[in-house]
Amino acid sequence: METKGMPGDKGGLEKQALMDEIRRLKKEKNAVLLGHYYQVPEIQEIADFVGDSLALAQQAKNTTADIILFAGVHFMAETAKILNPDKKVLIPDLTAGCSLADACKAGDLKAMKAEYPDHMVLSYVNCSAEVKCLSDLICTSGNALKLVKSLLADQKILFVPDRNLGGYINRMTGRNMKLWPGCCEVHEMLKAENVLKLKQAHPEAKLIAHPECNQAVLEVADFVGSTAAMLKFIKEDASPAYVVATETGILHAMGKTCPEKTFYIAGADGSCGCNDCPHMKKNTLEKIYRCLMDESPEILLSDEVIRQAAKPIEKMLRMS
Ligand code: 13P
Ligand code: SF4
Numbered sequence: 437m438e439t440k441g442m443p444g445d446k447g448g449l450e451k452q453a454l455m456d457e458i459r460r461l462k463k464e465k466n467a468v469l470l471g472h473y474y475q476v477p478e479i480q481e482i483a484d485f486v487g488d489s490l491a492l493a494q495q496a497k498n499t500t501a502d503i504i505l506f507a508g509v510h511f512m513a514e515t516a517k518i519l520n521p522d523k524k525v526l527i528p529d530l531t532a533g534c535s536l537a538d539a540c541k542a543g544d545l546k547a548m549k550a551e552y553p554d555h556m557v558l559s560y561v562n563c564s565a566e567v568k569c570l571s572d573l574i575c576t577s578g579n580a581l582k583l584v585k586s587l588l589a590d591q592k593i594l595f596v597p598d599r600n601l602g603g604y605i606n607r608m609t610g611r612n613m614k615l616w617p618g619c620c621e622v623h624e625m626l627k628a629e630n631v632l633k634l635k636q637a638h639p640e641a642k643l644i645a646h647p648e649c650n651q652a653v654l655e656v657a658d659f660v661g662s663t664a665a666m667l668k669f670i671k672e673d674a675s676p677a678y679v680v681a682t683e684t685g686i687l688h689a690m691g692k693t694c695p696e697k698t699f700y701i702a703g704a705d706g707s708c709g710c711n712d713c714p715h716m717k718k719n720t721l722e723k724i725y726r727c728l729m730d731e732s733p734e735i736l737l738s739d740e741v742i743r744q745a746a747k748p749i750e751k752m753l754r755m756s
Contacts, residue, residue, distance in 0.1 A: 454721050455482050461728040467503035467526075469724070470495055472512065473663040474685035474716040479507050479724065486689065488664035489561050490578035490756060496520060497753060505728060509715045510735075511537045514565045517735040518745045528723035530733040532715045534562050536648075539618025540597035542566035548594065548616075555594040555614060558584070559748070562620075563597055565737055568745035574752040577601060577647050578662035583755055584609055600624070604647045604654055620648040622713045625704035626681050628652035634679050634700055641700060644669060645681035653681055663689075670694050683713050 459482065462469060470492050471483030480486045485495045489512060496504055496516035503524045506513035509532045517525040540563055549557060549570065559571040560580070568574060575583045584605050587593070593611065595602035597618030606613055626649055635643050635656075644666050645657035654660050659669050663686050670678060670690060677698040680686065690699050704711055727733065737745075 451478065451721065454725055458482055458721065458725050458728060461725070462505075465503055465728065465731075466501050467505055467728060468499050468501035469505045469507060470516070472508040472685070472716065473667075473689050474683040474713050475507050475719060476685065476717065477688040478721055479719060480685070480688050482721070482724075483507060488576065488578050488662045490576040490662070491664055492516075493519065493561070493576070493749070494753065494756070499523075503728075503731070505724065506735075507719050507724060508532075509534045509537075509713075511562055511564060513735045514737065514745075515561060515568075515749060517737055518565060518568070518742050518749055521737075521739070521742045524731060525735040526727050526731060527733055527735060528720070528727045529718040532718040534715055535621035536560065536562035536597050536618050537564050537567075540564075540567055540616055542570060545570050545596060545616075548596075552592070552594050552614060555592040556587075557594050557596065558613070559596050560598045560601055561749075561752075565741050565745045567596065568748060569741055571596075571748040572751075573755075574748045576662065576752075578664055579752065579756045580605055580647070581608055583752065584611060584613075586755060598648060600650055600654075601647045603651055604660065607651075619650075622683050622711050623648035623681075624650060625711060626650070626653050626702050627704070628656055630704070631679060631681055631702045632656060634702055638677055638679065638698075638700055640675070641677035641679045641698070642673065642675045643679045643681065643702075646683075649681050657681065666690075667693050670697065682711075683716065684711055685713075685716060 469483045471479050471486045497519045504516050505526045513527040556572040558573050561574050561576045593613040595613040596616035599615045599617050602615040642658040644659045679700045681702040
């Protein structure tokens with residue numbers, strides 16, 4: 437992308453000035469900036485609202501802004517568009533995808549549905565709009581357990597696309613949901629032996645993990661929950677330190693929530709905390725500025741996709 441003349445360029449305004457410009461543009465255009473906890477700190481600082489996938493979807497539904505600028509990944513901005521067909525929804529980088537969304541193509545899900553006609557399709561929000569169109573209900577990591585518990589005990593369920601979150605829910609509820617074999621490339625890298633090594637090095641720390649982690653990590657965790665649930669946990673829990681098994685961006689919000697506590701991010705190889713999501717980290721202040729200036733890239737979906745995909749998302753929001 438052409439970046440010439442942008443604030444933040446060599447010879448241009450510094451980072452603070454770039455943030456001021458973004459603030460000015462947001463006001464001028466009545467735009468709201470929604471940011472996920474996995475964004476870099478400076479984006480979290482400039483966002484009007486920072487949250488997990490569930491809170492961001494709820495926020496997107498309730499906004500009165502004319503423009504929603506989504507600092508997250510593509511499926512999140514799509515969800516915001518589905519909930520706000522009449523608003524302009526922007527994303528700083530259209531290529532910010534997700535390995536979970538990529539793992540489940542609509543055509544493959546259609547074939548699977550034909551194989552399991554008596555199963556309802558419960559899809560994790562980390563999926564494409566086309567997959568949402570084929571789903572009966574959407575969930576996030578923040579409400580998946582609650583939603584599944586509220587379904588009839590004999591309801592057969594096909595859970596897509598995260599086998600780790602689905603497996604966790606099966607273990608917590610005693611269900612036998614059929615699981616799609618997708619996973620998050622970032623959480624899947626975290627290995628129980630490395631996480632435990634870090635915990636042994638810091639015996640005063642509790643292990644908190646996102647349910648996108650594999651079973652071995654989840655089984656040794658003291659607490660499992662979405663990004664927002666982890667933040668709530670550290671606030672209410674008495675422990676002075678935590679080993680954190682999720683994406684690095686969460687540390688910013690954790691440090692702000694509990695500045696007196698210590699956080700050790702669990703890294704893929706046990707020695708470093710380099711588990712940044714390559715998709716989430718495609719967003720930068722420069723791209724946000726350019727996106728607001730140009731009102732592009734924009735999320736565009738057909739009326740039919742919006743109509744179909746809205747049904748299971750709206751149902752989730754009513755049940756949450
Ligand atoms: P939550 O926002 O629900 O914690 O999910 C994390 C995630 O993977 C977003 O991509
Ligand atoms: Fe997808 Fe994982 Fe990145 Fe979240 S952290 S956007 S689930 S690849």
